[in-house]
Amino acid sequence: MRRLMPVVALLAILGTGFAGCGDRSLILTVNILSFLDPTETSAAYSVPGGAPSATADIADRSVNLLQGLNDATDVASATLDFAATLDNVTGTATGTLLFYAVPSDTASLFTSIPIASIPISLTPGTITNVSTRVTSDALAEALVSDQARVGIRLSLDTSATPLGQFVQGTETITQLLATVVTKKKI
Amino acid sequence: MVAQRFGGVKPAPQTTEIAKVTAVGSDTLEALDAVPYRRPAILTRFEVTNVATTVPGRLTARAAKVLLAVVALLSGIAIPDAPAQTIDARRLGMGGVITSDMGSASAANIAFRAVPKGRGHHSFPLPLGLIQLASDPPEFDSDSPDFNVFEIADLITNPPLTLSLSRPDPVSSDVRIYVAQDSLSIDLEDLRRIVPESSLRNGGVTHLPGFAVGFRKAFVGISPLVHVQNQLDLEPALRAVLRDAAPFTTRTRYGLADVGVAQGAVALQAGLAFRAFHAPVPGQDKDEEKGDGDPRRSGATALYVGAAPKILYGIAYGDLRGLGGATTGDTLLGSGDPVSLDVAARTRHAIAGGDGGSGHGFGADVGAVLYWRNLEIGVGMNDLASEIDWKVTERMHVYDDSLDEFTTTPLAIDRDFTSRIPVTTTINVARRFGVTTLAATVVDAPLSTSIHLGAEMWMGLLAVRAGTYRDANDAWQVTGGGGVRFGKIGIDLAVASHQRYIEEKRAVELAASLTLY
Numbered sequence: 001m002r003r004l005m006p007v008v009a010l011l012a013i014l015g016t017g018f019a020g021c022g023d024r025s026l027i028l029t030v031n032i033l034s035f036l037d038p039t040e041t042s043a044a045y046s047v048p049g050g051a052p053s054a055t056a057d058i059a060d061r062s063v064n065l066l067q068g069l070n071d072a073t074d075v076a077s078a079t080l081d082f083a084a085t086l087d088n089v090t091g092t093a094t095g096t097l098l099f100y101a102v103p104s105d106t107a108s109l110f111t112s113i114p115i116a117s118i119p120i121s122l123t124p125g126t127i128t129n130v131s132t133r134v135t136s137d138a139l140a141e142a143l144v145s146d147q148a149r150v151g152i153r154l155s156l157d158t159s160a161t162p163l164g165q166f167v168q169g170t171e172t173i174t175q176l177l178a179t180v181v182t183k184k185k186i
Numbered sequence: 187m188v189a190q191r192f193g194g195v196k197p198a199p200q201t202t203e204i205a206k207v208t209a210v211g212s213d214t215l216e217a218l219d220a221v222p223y224r225r226p227a228i229l230t231r232f233e234v235t236n237v238a239t240t241v242p243g244r245l246t247a248r249a250a251k252v253l254l255a256v257v258a259l260l261s262g263i264a265i266p267d268a269p270a271q272t273i274d275a276r277r278l279g280m281g282g283v284i285t286s287d288m289g290s291a292s293a294a295n296i297a298f299r300a301v302p303k304g305r306g307h308h309s310f311p312l313p314l315g316l317i318q319l320a321s322d323p324p325e326f327d328s329d330s331p332d333f334n335v336f337e338i339a340d341l342i343t344n345p346p347l348t349l350s351l352s353r354p355d356p357v358s359s360d361v362r363i364y365v366a367q368d369s370l371s372i373d374l375e376d377l378r379r380i381v382p383e384s385s386l387r388n389g390g391v392t393h394l395p396g397f398a399v400g401f402r403k404a405f406v407g408i409s410p411l412v413h414v415q416n417q418l419d420l421e422p423a424l425r426a427v428l429r430d431a432a433p434f435t436t437r438t439r440y441g442l443a444d445v446g447v448a449q450g451a452v453a454l455q456a457g458l459a460f461r462a463f464h465a466p467v468p469g470q471d472k473d474e475e476k477g478d479g480d481p482r483r484s485g486a487t488a489l490y491v492g493a494a495p496k497i498l499y500g501i502a503y504g505d506l507r508g509l510g511g512a513t514t515g516d517t518l519l520g521s522g523d524p525v526s527l528d529v530a531a532r533t534r535h536a537i538a539g540g541d542g543g544s545g546h547g548f549g550a551d552v553g554a555v556l557y558w559r560n561l562e563i564g565v566g567m568n569d570l571a572s573e574i575d576w577k578v579t580e581r582m583h584v585y586d587d588s589l590d591e592f593t594t595t596p597l598a599i600d601r602d603f604t605s606r607i608p609v610t611t612t613i614n615v616a617r618r619f620g621v622t623t624l625a626a627t628v629v630d631a632p633l634s635t636s637i638h639l640g641a642e643m644w645m646g647l648l649a650v651r652a653g654t655y656r657d658a659n660d661a662w663q664v665t666g667g668g669g670v671r672f673g674k675i676g677i678d679l680a681v682a683s684h685q686r687y688i689e690e691k692r693a694v695e696l697a698a699s700l701t702l703y
Contacts, residue, residue, distance in 0.1 A: 031366035065365065 025076065026182045028066070030143055032101075032150055033176035035063045042172040045154060049091060049161030058171065059152040062104055069144045069182070076181040078140030080116050083131035083175035088122040091167030095120050095156035097130065099176070101139050104147035114153075115139045122156070122167060131175065143180050271686065273311040273347045275699035279667025279680035280640025281653020283625040285616045286555055286562060287482065293393065294612040294629075295566025296492035297553035300403065300459035304480030309678065309699040315346030336380070336688055344686040349698075351681065354691030364433075368518045371433040380688055381429040382420070387633050389415035389446075391569060391608060396453075403460040405494075409453055410501075411569075413607050415632060416446035421511070436518055441511025441528075449503040449605055451545065451574060457494025459553075464488045481557035483618050488557045493550060500545020500574040503605055504535040510585075529585035529592070534578040534603060542600055547574030549607060562616040572607035608632035621645070634658040640665070647671045651680065661685050661692075669701065676701040 033041060040059035047054045082099050098114040106112065116134045142148040158167045272278040277288050284291035286298045289308035324341060325332040340353075362373040374381070396409020424440040426432035434440070465487040466479075481488040508531030515525060536542030549572025555564035577600040585592050610632070616625040621644040629636045640653030649669040656662050667680030678699045683692050 025360045027360050027362045029362065029364045031364070031369075034366035034369070066363065 026069075028069070028143065028180040028182065030063070030065070030178045030180070031176070032063065032178055033173060035061055035150070036152075036173070036176070037061075040152070040173075042170060044168070044170050045156075046166050046168045047091075047093065047156050047158050048163070049158045049165045049167065050163040051156070051158045054156050054158060056154045056156075057110060057151065058154055059150070059173075060109060061150055063148045063150055065143060065146060065148055074183050075137070075140040075144060076183050077135060078137065078143065078178065078180040079133060079135050080139055081131070081133050081175050081177045081179075082116045082118065083129070083173075084118065085172045085174055086120060086122060086128045086130070086169060087172070088124065088126055088128065088167070088169035090124050090169070091122065091158060091161040091165055092124065093122045093156045093158045093161060093167045095122070095154065097171070098153040098155060100149075100151040100153065101142040101178075102149050103142050103145040104149045105145075106149065109149050109151045110153060113138065115142075122169065129174075139178060140180050140182075143178055144182065271345065271347065271684075272682075273313070273697050273699075274309040275311065275667060275678035275680040275697040276307065276309060276642075276649075276651065276669060276701065278682050278697045279651035279653065279665055279669075279678065280623075280625060280638075280642055281655045281665050282636075282638040283616070283627045283640040283653065284564075284612055284614045284629070284638070285623070285625050285627075286564060286614075294568070295553035295555060295564045295614070296457060296494055296551045296568075297459055297490045297555045297564065297566065299400070299405070299492055300461055300490040301482075301555060302480055304482050305703065307676070307701045307703050309701045311347065312698040312700060313347045314349040314696065314698055318349055319346040340687045343688055344684075347697075348695040351694040351696050353693040354687055368436065369433055370518055371431055372427065373431040374428060378429050378431070379691075381425065382418075383425075383429070386418040386420075387416065389413075390632055391610060393453075393568075398455070403458050404456070405459070406454075406456045408455070410450065411453055411607065412448075412450045414446075414448045415608075416444065419443045424511075434514060434518060436514050436516055439511045439513040441509065443510075444506065444508050447503075447505040447605070449545075449574065449607075450501045451498045451547070451607075452501065453496040453498055453549070455494050455496035455551070457492060457551070459490065459492030459494075462489045462491045482562060482616075483560055485559055486557065487559075489554065490556075491554045493552045495548065495550045496572075498545070498547040498549055498572060498574050498607070500536070500538070500547065500576060500605075502535075502537040503542075503545060503574070503576050503578065503603075504533065505605075506531055506533050508532070508583075527585060527587050529583075531583045532580065532597070533583065534580045534601075536576040536578045536603075541579040542577040545574040545576040545605070547572065547604075549573065560618045562614070562618075564612070564614045566612045568610045568612075569607040570609050572609070574605050574607070576603050576605060577601065578603040631658075634660075649678070657685060659685055663692075667697075671701075671703060674703050676703060 036059050040061065043056075043058050045056050047056070080099065082097075084097055086097075097118040097120055099116040100109050100112055101115050102109055102112050115136045115138060116132055118130045118132050120128060120130055122128065142150075152173060154171060156167060161167050272282045274288065274291075277283065277291060284294045286292075286295070286301045287304055287307065292298045319341075324337040325334065326338070327333055360375060361377065362375065364371045364373075391411060391413045394410045394412065396407055398405050398407025398409075419442060420428070421439065421441040421443075423435075423438050424442060427434060427440060464481075467485045479486070508529070510529040511527070513526045513528070536545060538544035550570050551566070551568045552570055553564065553566035555562060579599055580597040580601055582595045582597055583592055584595070608631075611630040612627065613630075614625065614627040616623060623642045625638075625640050625642075627638040629638070636656055636658060638653065638655040640651065642649055642651045647670055649671070651665075651667045651669070653665040654662055655665070663683045663685070665680060665682035667678065669676050669678035678701055680697045681694060682697070683694050685692050687693055
């Protein structure tokens with residue numbers, strides 16, 4: 001599909017660029033969740049207690065996007081709807097669920113500034129639903145590139161859980177939907 | 187297969203086969219030959235069916251010659267008959283019908299030239315739309331936020347010769363693309379309106395303004411003509427993606443086919459138009475007895491015929507028959523390159539002073555009109571059997587998916603080829619009852635058949651008109667209007683609906699004409 005992408009992008013750009021009046025925006029909606037493997041959208045975690053900073057990289061994936069979009073459009077805005085469910089079985093912890101996105105030619109995904117960060121608080125035997133909506137220029141930069149790299153990281157502080165015990169459960173990403181509004185540049 | 191430039195090759199005296207067909211694939215040629223160019227039920231974006239009027243009349247004196255030449259020039263400029271657009275207000279008010287007493291319609295049937303003028307008129311359309319255009323022109327600066335290419339396209343398909351009373355909202359909206367794993371869709375929103383439901387066909391035959399001089403029953407003239415015709419077909423999968431925002435799917439070809447032809451020629455024409463039969467009503471006045479009366483209202487039986495063979499000097503010819511498409515692989519948005527692209531086109535061309543030189547051919551306009559008890563029945567055929575012989579250069583252009591480049595392969599130099607100018611047939615019927623005229627016209631043009639119905643009633647110096655017509659898109663339109671006459675001069679107005687805008691939505695226009703009786 002890679003070479004069909006320029007055609008699609010061209011159609012879209014021509015449409016918005018020439019269609020006069022109104023907002024004339026090209027609205028790109030990317031269902032990032034669909035690009036993740038099931039093992040990445042729903043993963044078990046097990047972090048030993050007493051750790052003030054433990055991380056688990058849940059997903060790290062390249063996503064093919066529309067070629068040529070970056071050259072022909074200016075980004076007006078970008079939003080990300082990010083939601084997850086954490087089914088915590090044992091242990092107590094606080095932390096954050098982080099989403100990263102960078103153009104694929106960026107060296108390191110997880111050293112970049114996260115696009116979205118959701119605070120979480122885990123207690124034994126509880127199911128926690130969390131969500132956030134963020135706007136991000138960095139997200140836009142990633143999604144108008146030919147290929148993006150996206151990742152999800154779970155960062156926990158398990159200091160509240162005694163040593164020798166574990167914070168265990170399952171996280172499930174339920175929504176990861178990006179919307180980028182662009183204007184024609186040509 | 188090697189890409190070649192072909193322009194430097196001198197034309198050979200005889201057809202020269204340059205390449206084996208198998209070099210570009212006989213399958214490709216067969217596929218190109220199968221590209222549809224049928225006549226579908228619907229779909230013409232616009233169509234030029236004719237006709238810029240040339241000099242009418244008989245010249246009896248030097249002054250008349252000068253006057254008629256001026257009138258001809260003015261009428262040729264003033265009545266260019268834009269695509270399927272009637273700008274003669276009287277004719278438009280009557281649904282666009284053609285009758286023998288409408289000066290602007292005289293070229294539709296060559297026999298009309300021989301019919302006495304009677305109460306006929308010659309209209310000079312007043313291009314009110316130009317004032318409207320001048321006061322509110324579209325934005326031509328593509329950097330401006332107000333720039334809209336579809337407004338400009340509308341300007342081309344709907345020349346601003348009439349005043350636009352209402353028009354559809356310009357195509358304008360966002361475009362949405364949805365991307366997911368193995369899923370891609372694009373919603374063009376408003377732009378879906380310009381993706382045709384079936385074939386997109388446009389073009390027609392345009393007879394540009396020329397000059398003709400008449401000597402009693404005979405006349406000679408010269409006029410250029412242009413024939414442009416194109417048909418673009420989207421395969422159902424591609425149409426669904428663009429028009430219905432259907433998602434792209436795997437292992438699917440999204441293709442299109444295009445067939446186009448354009449040719450220009452100058453017609454040198456000589457003809458005769460005369461009364462072949464006349465049976466006056468007994469007891470009619472002297473003029474009628476001599477046959478100089480108006481057969482439209484005298485009740486006499488009269489047959490007028492005309493024929494004008496023409497020599498066609500072909501200036502340029504070009505055609506294209508092409509296929510293209512993209513076929514998706516097993517995955518969408520995969521990391522590989524599973525899409526295969528295919529493009530193949532065969533072109534032919536010839537041009538005076540260049541490849542192949544000029545073309546030469548013959549054709550004819552013929553017509554007849556019968557009057558019987560104030561009933562008028564006319565049949566006119568323009569460009570009958572009109573063909574032009576060319577020596578064309580033929581090439582095949584194929585996109586090589588593996589090399590990601592086009593290759594052009596010459597197939598022949600100076601291959602004998604005969605092009606045709608499509609015939610336009612006009613059948614008109616009119617019946618006059620005192621001050622009332624009822625008329626109907628069918629125009630069978632290269633791309634469509636239009637039907638026109640209209641009526642006119644004079645009440646003293648005032649005329650009231652109404653009509654309807656089925657346009658090139660098979661949509662029925664409604665017209666109406668009126669006129670006032672002051673001696674030899676009159677003013678006519680007409681209001682009509684139409685769907686010439688690219689959005690194919692109904693709009694309303696006002697036409698005005700200055701009329702000489």
